[in-house]
Amino acid sequence: MTNLWETERLIIRSWIPERDAEQAFVIYSDPEVTHFLGKASLVTSVESQRQRLIDNIERCLRRATPTHRRNNGTGYWAIVEKQTTTIVGTIILKQLPDKDGLPTQDYEVGWHLRRASWGKGYATEAGQAMLNYGFSVLNLPVIYAVVKPENHASIRVTERLGMKPVGRTNKYYNIELLLFQLDAPEEWKGNRGAVLEQRAGGRRSGV
Numbered sequence: 388m389t390n391l392w393e394t395e396r397l398i399i400r401s402w403i404p405e406r407d408a409e410q411a412f413v414i415y416s417d418p419e420v421t422h423f424l425g426k427a428s429l430v431t432s433v434e435s436q437r438q439r440l441i442d443n444i445e446r447c448l449r450r451a452t453p454t455h456r457r458n459n460g461t462g463y464w465a466i467v468e469k470q471t472t473t474i475v476g477t478i479i480l481k482q483l484p485d486k487d488g489l490p491t492q493d494y495e496v497g498w499h500l501r502r503a504s505w506g507k508g509y510a511t512e513a514g515q516a517m518l519n520y521g522f523s524v525l526n527l528p529v530i531y532a533v534v535k536p537e538n539h540a541s542i543r544v545t546e547r548l549g550m551k552p553v554g555r556t557n558k559y560y561n562i563e564l565l566l567f568q569l570d571a572p573e574e575w576k577g578n579r580g581a582v583l584e585q586r587a588g589g590r591r592s593g594v
């Protein structure tokens with residue numbers, strides 16, 4: 388198991404399909420959670436959930452750049468609540484797909500929480516951790532988020548993270564979405580990451 392980052396209340400770690408499928412199923416079998424994620428996101432059995440975790444990990448590893456691979460990046464990470472060790476959601480940092488589903492050079496951050504864990508600030512806390520990781524470890528110059536215009540809860544997360552609204556775009560996922568972006572902080576540009584993690588509001592953990 389790879390722990391990627393640690394915040395005050397959360398651990399961000401890789402998914403372990405054999406062990407985590409049931410907890411992932413709690414998230415992705417809930418139509419309220421998948422409402423804005425598209426019908427294909429709704430999972431109907433623990434077994435298909437397990438297979439989906441495996442597929443996500445394999446696909447992301449295949450596409451990963453050498454830097455990302457060196458950091459064990461899978462693109463989809465489990466968010467674990469420290470107090471209970473429960474998986475409360477998924478945090479994403481991966482290449483945005485173009486209209487044909489092929490990876491672009493643009494990276495997106497994304498968040499999915501199980502219903503019982505909404506309203507606690509976890510998406511914002513985990514999102515901040517992934518922005519810190521993307522800027523300070525992967526050296527990304529800019530990170531995007533794409534959100535359906537009706538998904539107000541997710542738009543509020545981008546606002547809390549200080550992401551700038553850029554307008555509507557058709558460039559990704561073959562659908563019109565609101566685009567948000569955050570540029571790397573000046574002091575992190577071109578940095579290799581090691582020292583600056585201390586300033587990142589959370590810390591890298593066990594990679």
Ligand SMILES: CC(C)(COP(=O)(O)OP(=O)(O)OC[C@H]1O[C@@H](n2cnc3c(N)ncnc32)[C@H](O)[C@@H]1OP(=O)(O)O)[C@@H](O)C(=O)NCCC(=O)NCCS
Pocket residue numbers: 419420421423424497498499500501504505506507508509510511512533534535538540541543544
């Ligand atoms: C989008 C989603 C992750 C947002 O979840 P959320 O709980 O509203 O967002 P956060 O975890 O950042 O929590 C913020 C909320 O917790 C509240 N909160 C409570 N305690 C808090 C704390 N200690 N720190 C910060 N916020 C806290 C905030 O006031 C805020 O509520 P508000 O928006 O009503 O003001 C969630 O609705 C979800 O999983 N949706 C389904 C999947 C989805 O659509 N993902 C987005 C695809 S683009």
